[in-house]
Amino acid sequence: MTAPTPLIAGNWKMNGLTAALDEARKIAAGAGAAKGRVAICPPATLLQRLGQAVAGSAVLTGGQDCHPEPAGAFTGDVAAEMLADAGAALVILGHSERRAGHAETDALVAKKVLAALRAGLEPIVCVGETQAQREAGHALEVVTGQVRGSLPAELSGKAFCVAYEPIWAIGTGLTPTTSQIEEMHRAIRATLRATFGAASDPAPILYGGSVKPSNAAEILHAAEVGGALVGGASLKADDFLEIAAAL
């Protein structure tokens, strides 16, 4: 099996004004030491300037969402082509905050994945169960269903990541046990194998949800964990670099 290319991606969410470019510069200065790829996904307003701030370093940039269409009358939306034009290499899609706050379905996420591919972006497709779904014993079924529904067949042979982010672990300080993470990541890998065959083996399965310097090494060394999607801790260069160094 081809080993996945690990990725540590920072999801800045709706955080970051011009002053945050200093943090990005610090991340750029230290990112070369990481064993895998390092990316920052800032708000769209900072994407181009952040790309310029980290130019020449190992840091990749990404968007946090895109519209399925390449252009048009979609007030407030951003096209995948616009992200690519602003220097992005990646785009986060189907984050639980968009699934919950913007009613995004698996089918819509799958359309956005096609848009990302059209624009030459590597999609990071997020999946994850709620606390109630886990307590009811449905976590595996919910997440593997999201994987099947959100990843179109066109991804076969293309670069992409899946990010497993249990909703109850995002921004809460709670994390699943290592064995819960491994169980879910193995189930996601099996679903990818069943859908795409060996063509999906290079796709890393990231873990996301309260990753911080103190738990990064244990999480990143768990079976089938190919990196992390980091929210809060990615806003501070020192913390983010410490997480990237734990790969």
Ligand code: PGA
């Ligand atoms: P967190 O967020 O690291 O702040 O929990 C992760 C995410 O939502 O991607």
